[in-house]
Amino acid sequence: MFDEIARESIQKHREWKGKIEMRAKVAIDQIHDLTLVYTPGVGAVSKLIAEHPEEVDQLTWRKNTVAVVSDGSAVLGLGNIGPAAALPVMEGKCAIFKRFANIDAVPIVLGTQDVEKIVTTVIAIAPSFGAIQLEDISAPRCFEIEKRLQETLDIPVMHDDQHGTAIIVLAGLINALKVVGKQINQIRLVMNGAGAAGLAVTRLLIKAGVQDMVIVDRQGAIYTGRDGLNEEKKILAELTNRAHQSGPLTDVARGADVLIGVSAAGAFSSELIRSMAPKSIVFALANPVPEILPDEAREAGAAVIATGRSDFPNQINNALCYPGLFRGMLDQNIKKVTDEIKLRAAQAIASVIKDPTAEHFIPSMFEPGLMETVARSVSG
Amino acid sequence: MFDEIARESIQKHREWKGKIEMRAKVAIDQIHDLTLVYTPGVGAVSKLIAEHPEEVDQLTWRKNTVAVVSDGSAVLGLGNIGPAAALPVMEGKCAIFKRFANIDAVPIVLGTQDVEKIVTTVIAIAPSFGAIQLEDISAPRCFEIEKRLQETLDIPVMHDDQHGTAIIVLAGLINALKVVGKQINQIRLVMNGAGAAGLAVTRLLIKAGVQDMVIVDRQGAIYTGRDGLNEEKKILAELTNRAHQSGPLTDVARGADVLIGVSAAGAFSSELIRSMAPKSIVFALANPVPEILPDEAREAGAAVIATGRSDFPNQINNALCYPGLFRGMLDQNIKKVTDEIKLRAAQAIASVIKDPTAEHFIPSMFEPGLMETVARSVSG
Numbered sequence: 001m002f003d004e005i006a007r008e009s010i011q012k013h014r015e016w017k018g019k020i021e022m023r024a025k026v027a028i029d030q031i032h033d034l035t036l037v038y039t040p041g042v043g044a045v046s047k048l049i050a051e052h053p054e055e056v057d058q059l060t061w062r063k064n065t066v067a068v069v070s071d072g073s074a075v076l077g078l079g080n081i082g083p084a085a086a087l088p089v090m091e092g093k094c095a096i097f098k099r100f101a102n103i104d105a106v107p108i109v110l111g112t113q114d115v116e117k118i119v120t121t122v123i124a125i126a127p128s129f130g131a132i133q134l135e136d137i138s139a140p141r142c143f144e145i146e147k148r149l150q151e152t153l154d155i156p157v158m159h160d161d162q163h164g165t166a167i168i169v170l171a172g173l174i175n176a177l178k179v180v181g182k183q184i185n186q187i188r189l190v191m192n193g194a195g196a197a198g199l200a201v202t203r204l205l206i207k208a209g210v211q212d213m214v215i216v217d218r219q220g221a222i223y224t225g226r227d228g229l230n231e232e233k234k235i236l237a238e239l240t241n242r243a244h245q246s247g248p249l250t251d252v253a254r255g256a257d258v259l260i261g262v263s264a265a266g267a268f269s270s271e272l273i274r275s276m277a278p279k280s281i282v283f284a285l286a287n288p289v290p291e292i293l294p295d296e297a298r299e300a301g302a303a304v305i306a307t308g309r310s311d312f313p314n315q316i317n318n319a320l321c322y323p324g325l326f327r328g329m330l331d332q333n334i335k336k337v338t339d340e341i342k343l344r345a346a347q348a349i350a351s352v353i354k355d356p357t358a359e360h361f362i363p364s365m366f367e368p369g370l371m372e373t374v375a376r377s378v379s380g
Numbered sequence: 381m382f383d384e385i386a387r388e389s390i391q392k393h394r395e396w397k398g399k400i401e402m403r404a405k406v407a408i409d410q411i412h413d414l415t416l417v418y419t420p421g422v423g424a425v426s427k428l429i430a431e432h433p434e435e436v437d438q439l440t441w442r443k444n445t446v447a448v449v450s451d452g453s454a455v456l457g458l459g460n461i462g463p464a465a466a467l468p469v470m471e472g473k474c475a476i477f478k479r480f481a482n483i484d485a486v487p488i489v490l491g492t493q494d495v496e497k498i499v500t501t502v503i504a505i506a507p508s509f510g511a512i513q514l515e516d517i518s519a520p521r522c523f524e525i526e527k528r529l530q531e532t533l534d535i536p537v538m539h540d541d542q543h544g545t546a547i548i549v550l551a552g553l554i555n556a557l558k559v560v561g562k563q564i565n566q567i568r569l570v571m572n573g574a575g576a577a578g579l580a581v582t583r584l585l586i587k588a589g590v591q592d593m594v595i596v597d598r599q600g601a602i603y604t605g606r607d608g609l610n611e612e613k614k615i616l617a618e619l620t621n622r623a624h625q626s627g628p629l630t631d632v633a634r635g636a637d638v639l640i641g642v643s644a645a646g647a648f649s650s651e652l653i654r655s656m657a658p659k660s661i662v663f664a665l666a667n668p669v670p671e672i673l674p675d676e677a678r679e680a681g682a683a684v685i686a687t688g689r690s691d692f693p694n695q696i697n698n699a700l701c702y703p704g705l706f707r708g709m710l711d712q713n714i715k716k717v718t719d720e721i722k723l724r725a726a727q728a729i730a731s732v733i734k735d736p737t738a739e740h741f742i743p744s745m746f747e748p749g750l751m752e753t754v755a756r757s758v759s760g
Contacts, residue, residue: 009421010428010439016406018441019417022484023403024475026396034745035690037399038472038699040668041389043456048390050458050465059390060467061398076423081430083507087440088425092418095404104402106486111507120497121504127463127491288420310415319418365414 013088019095020107057130064104066326067129068093069122071110074138074161074196077287083109086136093135093322100371101323103330105133115141119148126153130330133322134159139196140232150336156329158337162200164318167325167342168362169201169260170208171349172283172316175361176304180279182257184209188277190256192216192249192291193263199232201262202239207339208346213240216249250275257281265289273300282306285316304358314362320349324374332379341378348377393468399475400487437510444484446706447509448473449502451490454518454541454576457667463489466516473515473699480751481703483710485513495521499528506533510710513702514539519576520612530716536709538717542580544698547705547722548742549581549640550588551729552663552696555741556684560659562637564589568657570636571595572629572671573643574602579612581642582619587719588726593620596629630655637661645669653680662686665696684738694742700729704754712759721758728757 013019026037035041049056057063072086073079090107097105108125110118122132122145132155134146142159149157158164177184189210191201194217205213215222215236222229223244224237245252249267253259254275260283261267268284268291276282282302284290290307297305306314325345328334334341350356352363352370363370393399406417415421429436437443452466453459470487477485488505490498502512502525512535514526522539529537538544557564569590571581574597585593595602595616602609603624604617625632629647633639634655640663641647648664648671656662662682664670670687677685686694705725708714714721730736732743732750743750 005415005421006424009416009424012406012416012421013425013439017438018444018484019404019406020441020484021403021405021444022474022478022486023401024399024478025401026392026399026475028475028479030746031690031744034476034699035385036389036392037475038469039456039688039690041385041392042468042472043458043668044386044389045393045468046455046458046461046465049468050461053464056464056467058397059393060464060471061400062464062467064398064401075426076419078423078426078430081426084433084436084440084442085426085430087436087442087508088422088429089418091440092422094402095406095408095417096414098402098404099408104398104400106402107508108505109508110504112504117500117504121501124490124492124497124501125488125505128467128487128489288423308419310411310419319414364411366410 019091020098061104062128063130063330064102065129066097066103066105066131066133067108067125068097068105068133068135069108069110070135071113071118071137073113073136073141075136080138083111090135093133096319097323097326100365101327101375103323103326113141115144118145122149123152126155129155131156131326132158133326136161140230142196143199143232154335156326156334156337160318160322161196163337163342164321165197166200166204167321167346168316168318168349169283170204170343170346171320172306172314172362173205173258173281174346174350175353175356176258176281176306178356179304179358179361180281182279185211187257188212188255189258189260190214190216190249190253191260191262192267193261194222194233194236195262197262199236201260202236204339204342204346206239208343212242214245214252215240216252220248221245221252259283261285261291263291266291268292268297270296270300273297273302276301279303283316304361306362313359315364316362317365319365320363320370321345321374324371325378327371328375328378331375334378340380344377344380345374348373399471400478441484442508443510443710444482445509446477446483446485446511446513447488447505448477448485448513448515449488449490450515451493451498451517453493453516453521455516460518463491470515473513476699477703477706480745481707481755483703483706493521495524498525502529503532506535509535511536511706512538513706516541520610522576523579523612534715536706536714536717540698540702541576543717543722544701545577545642546580546584547701547726548696548698548729549663550584550723550726551700552686552694552742553585553638553661554726554730555733555736556638556661556686558736559684559738559741560661562659565591567637568592568635569638569640570629570633571640571642572647573597573641574613574616575642577642579616581640582616584719584722584726586619588723592622594625594632595620596632600628601625601632639663641665641671643671646671648672648677650676650680653677653682656681659683663696684741686742693739695744696742697745699745700743700750701725701754704751705758707751708755708758711755714758720760724757724760725754728753
């Protein structure tokens with residue numbers, strides 16, 4: 001099945017030669033048109049903006065644009081494959097931006113993986129765009145790059161792999177809890193994996209009310225004082241695991257209400273799922289092969305299951321969020337992506353499903369009203 | 381008249397809110413479409429490019445794209461108005477790229493005027509694009525920026541204000557000489573003004589056969605050893621003025637066959653034109669108000685007249701060249717813009733007018749076959 005999609009996708013990409021294109025919105029059919037679109041008429045427009053800089057959003061495409069920026073260092077599950085190989089992914093994001101939110105998004109793949117140069121470059125090109133979406137940049141560089149850009153620029157900057165994931169995971173969790181009838185502040189939640197998204201997901205879940213949360217990496221549960229924790233894991237240890245639990249996933253997941261995997265294929269056994277609390281929730285988000293297949297998880301007793309795959313029901317997919325989120329930020333002149341905006345976006349996505357069930361608790365990309373609801377949620 | 385165009389252009393820009401837009405070329409109407417455009421299918425495309433980098437041009441939009449890059453330091457006749465105010469001009473260029481050569485051009489305006497940062501930035505974003513057009517960057521920074529980018533990148537980099545202007549001036553001169561029946565290697569040519577375009581125009585005209593050429597700036601004729609010449613004017617002095625002539629324009633232009641102005645409104649008096657050789661050629665390219673109005677120049681005896689304005693006949697306009705030139709370079713995998721390419725492009729533009737007359741010796745943007753002829757000329 002994957003081979004088939006892979007083959008078809010490559011074939012289609014050869015035909016398309018690019019999934020996006022520029023279009024001139026204006027007719028240029030006679031000299032008079034040129035005098036308006038270009039010189040001498042455009043000079044008056046430039047002069048007006050030079051005198052009244054805020055007019056740039058009334059007179060150019062800037063206000064409707066997003067730069068989708070990647071250095072190709074952490075692309076999908078493929079790792080550090082560089083800018084050229086990252087380009088088809090960024091083009092796909094741009095096509096989705098246009099299709100679902102009418103945003104003019106431009107793929108910018110970078111020929112450098114140096115933090116300083118990336119920051120300098122994005123700051124330099126920022127006057128061209130209404131917002132910056134960072135994509136597929138590896139940890140821990142992604143943290144510093146995002147932070148410095150957010151501090152410097154007065155347009156929204158968001159690393160989708162972190163915050164897009166966090167928002168969708170929370171949206172899924174909100175509805176999954178409705179299905180099983182549990183309260184967010186009473187659950188025990190275990191997350192396996194602590195990559196680029198780990199910190200953002202953790203922060204947002206806690207902000208949303210999760211109180212009992214443990215994060216597990218290859219060395220087992222993360223707790224304060226554990227040997228060899230890097231900067232981010234130290235913060236994770238501070239934020240979670242109040243009981244100071246140690247040991248492997250099989251110990252930690254016992255009795256858990258929610259198990260979230262952002263790790264690797266096969267990381268969750270049937271036995272592991274069986275050891276969880278009744279009416280358990282399993283998000284197996286490794287891509288393309290999840291930690292456990294939905295059927296297997298269900299047989300082992302999981303009540304509600306999500307994956308990252310489009311060919312299973314209930315896909316946890318960042319694309320559910322970013323088109324509407326950026327639409328809302330551009331329309332409402334938002335300068336920074338705050339925690340409150342993220343919480344509201346998650347609630348908005350969850351709210352699109354009126355009566356969540358185990359079969360259908362996460363909307364599809366084509367759910368009517370999804371993008372509009374997310375866009376509206378931005379302003380609170 | 382200008383006021384009217386200015387008013388109409390501003391009004392139209394308010395309606396348009398951008399003269400260009402992104403378009404998704406691919407249908408995204410069902411989940412299956414998403415699996416091809418985005419994950420998981422796009423992963424196979426990325427993997428293929430990671431293994432075979434040359435495939436990027438078969439599988440993405442890169443090969444059909446140009447970044448139109450400006451720091452807003454020398455925009456039209458408006459000077460250093462910055463990136464936001466430059467954006468409408470760059471959008472106009474991008475709209476023209478699409479309309480006349482089906483090229484997907486992206487306006488990139490920069491929030492820095494530091495040479496080092498501009499070079500770093502353009503190198504960083506270069507993997508996203510098939511070519512780089514530099515625009516409206518002031519001298520002398522434009523020389524170093526272009527040179528360093530050309531040395532570093534393996535895609536065409538061209539500063540349009542220099543080389544686009546040079547190509548069109550030469551194209552116009554080739555046909556103007558046909559009209560008056562003079563040979564390029566026998567004319568005396570005087571150019572008034574030595575800005576960003578001066579060096580490029582001079583080099584190309586000499587390459588094309590001009591032997592007797594004098595350049596005049598505010599201090600008069602430029603000659604080797606003149607006090608206070610900057611780097612570029614020293615080169616100009618070496619290349620031109622073999623007779624070591626000094627003195628003001630009124631002295632130097634006496635008896636000239638060709639007078640080219642890239643200076644300022646009103647720089648050419650009727651008396652000056654009257655002092656030229658019989659069957660004189662006058663290119664009054666200052667914008668928006670030329671050095672002398674065509675009617676006045678004709679009354680003073682000029683046989684052939686061109687301006688930079690679209691509302692007079694025979695407009696010297698860079699847009700006649702760049703869409704076709706970049707189309708040709710992208711299609712034919714050209715890595716560097718050579719002098720030979722520029723000479724051929726000028727010949728190609730001139731050749732579009734089969735029987736040049738004083739009334740019509742420079743093609744309009746809408747001349748049938750213009751862009752195709754220029755594109756074909758690139759490969760020689």
